[in-house]
Amino acid sequence: MSSPAPARNGAPAIAIRGLRKEFGSVVAVDEVDLDIANGEFFSMLGPSGSGKTTVLRMVAGFESPTAGTIELGGVDVTKDAPFSRDVNTVFQDYALFPHMTVAQNVEYGLRVKRVPRAERRTRAQEALERVQLGEYGARRPGQLSGGQRQRVALARALVNRPRVLLLDEPLGALDLKLRREMQVELKQLQRDLGITFLFVTHDQEEALTMSDRIAVFNQGRIEQVASPRDLYELPATPFVAGFVGTSNVLDGDAAIKLLGEPGTFSVRPEKIQLHLDASHVPTQHAVTAAGVVREVVYLGSATQSIVDLDHGGSLIVLRQNQQSSEEGDVAGRGAHVHLSWRREHTVPVTAG
């Protein structure tokens, strides 16, 4: 167990088939299928209660599925206890052992696997240095800051060289700045080690920043599995369009009048241009819509305008503040404006 056993030829790191979990009468996870490749950074994104953490806990072995199977490297582990699975978890609250030193915490996995003392010392020290905590081995978890505890939890999992690392909202308790730093570090670490990461988060920005692929969860089901770019540019359902990025949906009358076809369509706010004069609309912008500015929100790097369309509904427009602020404020509240964007930026989304 000290080093990952070679995966069976071509078998994915994690293969989930027909996974289902009921808690009493509540269906937490509903028919989930997933294949996660070796060395992939895979995120499960969704609001709280969408079932993403339950899937993670079933992969770890803390919950047993009501139905379905879980394979790790081609081996069915559905019925295996957590301690006999070649995965390690970084917990949301870190779950460091308060009665042990940092070094003892990191050594724990090696200790229970009876790795000789000298070797586990060396490996624990290496793991601590990898997370820049080489000097902290003798401290207790209680004497560390949140960010440091997070790193210890990471070292404690990685020292076992698992085939798959499970991360349950590991950055959730950190402040924004630290979270951004850790996002970059985690991604680098994953690339260096080549370990498969299965990452649970409710933060869409976090998922987009770090992941190779993302599964968006809603009410126990997967809405879409795609790369961050595809998820953002080509959301498959209104839920994904709204949960990843800002929701900007055209439907009903507005869709028929503006796009010439019925249905539900998503268009990202930064794809839309806002003009005071209809004659300024670029020729390649096939779609135009007239409306009245309802609200202008200054965001620092950009300005967001909410425009009520004459044909019904409203759209959010995001414009980088490249000019000075006075020029940017031209289309103030109540101004009549023309919106325009390329036809291909209108993505049909099927009602989930």
Added chain:
Amino acid sequence: MTMSPAFKVTLRVLTGLALLVIYVPLLLVVLNSFNASQTFAWPPEDYTLEWWRKAVDSQGAKEAVVTSVQVALIASGISLVLGTMAAMALQRYRFFGRDTVSLLIILPIALPGIVTGIALNNAFRTVFGLDLGFLTIVVAHATFCIVTVFNNVLARLRRMGTNLEEASADLGASTFTTFRLVTFPMMRSALIAGGLLAFALSFDEIIVTTFTAGAQQQTLPIWIFNNLFRPNQAPVVNVVAVVLILLSVIPIWISQKLAGPTDGLAGR
């Protein structure tokens, strides 16, 4: 919260009065154990260590102390094992009738001692056919000593949650290894606190003991009770009472230190 000065003064006076009522008589016992007058004339005219010497020489008192310590140790030991197992079963697993079992475990501490005493006395003699003696005292004490251990361990397990145990399993530790390396060390201070409380409870118990002790065995409280009204033994009784106070206070004090501010005397 701000309090009016009058309210503050009233509170202080009431607290002071309550403490006086409790501790002045205790202090009196301590003083009288050194009072040279055999009839405890007040105020004491002279002090002596004679009663302490007599107490040390008293065979009955010494035997009673030994019996009491033995009973309390064994009853606490039984309580530690059974109370911990019960608390873990009730906190970590859900099963039918869980709340009822929990209530049934706690009930003996609330039941009047005289009821427990009579019930156990009947059961031991008629149903189990046991002669009353050392064994029956121990079993009787264990019934209510379990509660202190049970409550302390339960509170600790509840506060601990299951995260640490999950983390241990995740890192490859079997269920037993997890208990040995994580659960038990985390419970240790709760076990010591519960065990000390159990010891103190058993050590000064008299009602249940009266019904389960038989003629041969005397615990310290029973020895005191029997000798209280013999005039020439009265000074020695004071000395034994002081010893009893010390032996009860020390474990309670230690257990409060260990349990921390949240658990406190959860067992009582």
